[in-house]
Amino acid sequence: MIISSINPVNGSIIKEYKEDTTEIVKQKIDQVHQSWLIYRTTDFEYRAAFLKKIAELLNERKEELARIMALEMGKPIKAGLAEVQKCASVCDYYAINGADFLADQLVETVASKSYVSFQPIGVVLAIMPWNFPFWQVFRFLAPALMAGNCGVLKHSSGVTGCALAIEKIVEDSGFHSGVFKTLVVRSKAINQVIEHPLIKAVTLTGSTVAGQKVAEQAGRLIKKAVLELGGSDPYLILADANLEKSAQICADARLINNGQSCIAAKRFIVVKEVEEKFTSYLKAAMAAKITGDPLANDTELGPMARVELRDELHQQVLKTIAQGANCILGGEIPATDGNHAYYQPTILTGVKKGMLAYEEEIFGPVATIITATDVADAVRIANDTHFGLGAAVFTQDLALAEDLARNQLDAGSCFVNEGVKSDPALPFGGINQSGYGRELGSFGIHEFVNIKTVYIK
Template identity: 60%
Template sequence: MSTEVINPATGEKIRNYEELSVNEAFEAVDKTHQVWQQWRNTTFNERSRYMLNAARILREEKEKWGQLMTAEMGKVTKSGIAEAEKCAWVCEYYANNAERFLQIEEVETDASKSFISYQPIGVVLAIMPWNFPFWQVLRFAAPALMAGNAGVLKHASNVPGCGKAIEEIFKRAGFPEHLFTTLLVGSDKVNDIIGHEKIRAVTLTGSTPAGQAVAARAGELLKKTVLELGGSDPYVVLADADLEATVEACVTSRLINTGQSCIAAKRFIVVKELKAQFESMMVEKMKSKVLGDPSDNQTDLGPMARADLRDDLHEQVRQSMDAGAKCLLGGEVPKGKGAFYPATVLTDVKPGMPAYDNELFGPVAAIIEALDERDAIRIANDTSFGLGAAVFTRNEQKGKHIAEYELEAGSCFVNSFVKSDPRLPFGGIKESGYGRELGVFGIREFVNIKTVYIK
């Protein structure tokens, strides 16, 4: 069986990739486990040397990687280049900090000596999405390999070239062959691979249904999981917000990666006295964004990753409008080739509409009116998701309080759009998943936190 990769900007076939059988995938996992048996005993200095090499390759060849992302999933090339640079950053971050994060911690007890040791657990299976085809993988792989683990990647079926490229980067950087392996398999083989006895843990970034399925299978086998799932991030705009800066941040967040980001702003909850002005400013700013060829440096919005995803998004927009939402901008599928969808602004969005209840994974902004600050916070938390959230106010103390105590999400920002950073833990609550990536918490998710007690 083969996977056909289609360029979403042109609809043209790029190439076919042959998929592995279950037995072939199992053989690859076995090889990775065998290599891990030696890798687990390497020093942090050795691991760091290879990881810094990977960072160098990512940065030196960033244009090449950006163009690959453009071809396979339609990412605007300049954004793909920035993604490769961010991947280099996360490699450098863990190369320079892993030993400190995992150093022995002595604990005073009635023993002559007792301490906590962080030890690798083995082969970690990563099931990763197409929207950030390098970053999602590297933010798992950098801490996992630096902790002394091995990695097996099941990438999204429309970005197999990105998966194989990352495997090659690690090999070129000096990591042992098979320590990080990309498996070209379909989703129908994931359950079997999770069941392989040498897979010790699973990390997934993807939809909530995918996370539920993986968690159920891994839980049945008592294998640790980290899940980073969907989001419907609320951005709360209070009466004292700096509107110009607020709208700039809101539009930037909503349109990152052509709106195909779990932590992109999805719902804009605006107090009623600012609603009309916010709508006008958002429409003007969204209208200025250029939709077109993703390889052109003047382009802001490329195609969506697949035509079926574009069509699903348009159906959510249509259903929301049928239920009473007003379309202030966009909302129509462009004619011609490619999976394009324009920057779209919906307002008067209310419960029961897809734009209110569900994640809109594309360049569509949903504006929701709130009566006041308390109502805005209530609406922000009126979701099954809990990945990111933001609040905009000139009162920094008020913003800090709302972000820290009142917004129900894993990452809460004040006067800025939500973004991931290697130095800070990243993950969600509720249907947005559990566990954390990045920071010190990310590298400690897949280690044996071992107590050693000496009498």
């Protein structure tokens, strides 16, 4: 079987890859496990140097890697460069802090000595999506390697070039051969990989449906899983917010990665008295974005990753309009020659409970505006979702904003006067159907270790 990478700008085939057979998959997993038996004995100093070398190679190859992303999934080249640099930063972060995070913790008991030790568990399977094809992988891989684990990657088929580029960087570091392998397989092969006895845990970033399937299988096998799933992040715009500045931040947060991000702003919940003015600012900010070839340096918005994803998004927009919403910007497939996957920045107003755009995640450059009567109503609407990944509040009353962020909004990350984003130093993940477990920070590196009690009488 052949796996193809397709350019979303024009539908052309970039490259074709031969799919790994079942036997090759088993061989790769066994090779990584054999490497782990040695790698697990390395010290933190060695692992830190390994990660620093990977970071160095990422920075050296950033132009090449950004170009692969632009070709395979349409990410604007400037955004691709930033993504690669962020991957280097997470490697450096764990190289600097990992040893402290995993240091033995002495505990006073009646024993002569007792402590908690953090030990690697083995080969971790990563199932990753196409939208941040490098960052999603490295936010798992950097802490995994620092903890003494190894990994195999089942990446989205459309970004196979990115997946193999990551494998090559790890190999080219020259530190430890075979600790990370890419499995060139389709989604139907995931079950057999999770079933493999040498796979000790699984981490997935993807849809809620994919998370349910992986969680069910991992649970049956009693294998640890971390799931980062969908989101419908609410952004609360209160009456005293700096509306023009907030609208610019919100436009950027909605259109990041061509609108294809789990933590992109999805629902703008605006108190009624400032809705008209905020909407005007948001419309201007979104309309001003430069759409074009992702390889062009001035492009801010490229195509969506695949034509079928664009078409699915358009149907969500049309159904929401049919349910009574108003489209005040975009809402059309641009008349561009070729089999392109572009979609115009779009704003839907008058969105209410029961409408498709209120209930479902909208994964593309479409903003929905929902009216709230006051702050309490805005919080109620924000929490009226089965997701719980991120949320943001815009107001000049910082005491109120902190109370909302800390105590009232149901999400894994809550930001004030800023768009939701991930940071190597902060835990990242969601609640409810946005998943469970955490990546990044000290919490992320502790997800896939044996938290071992040692007791000496």
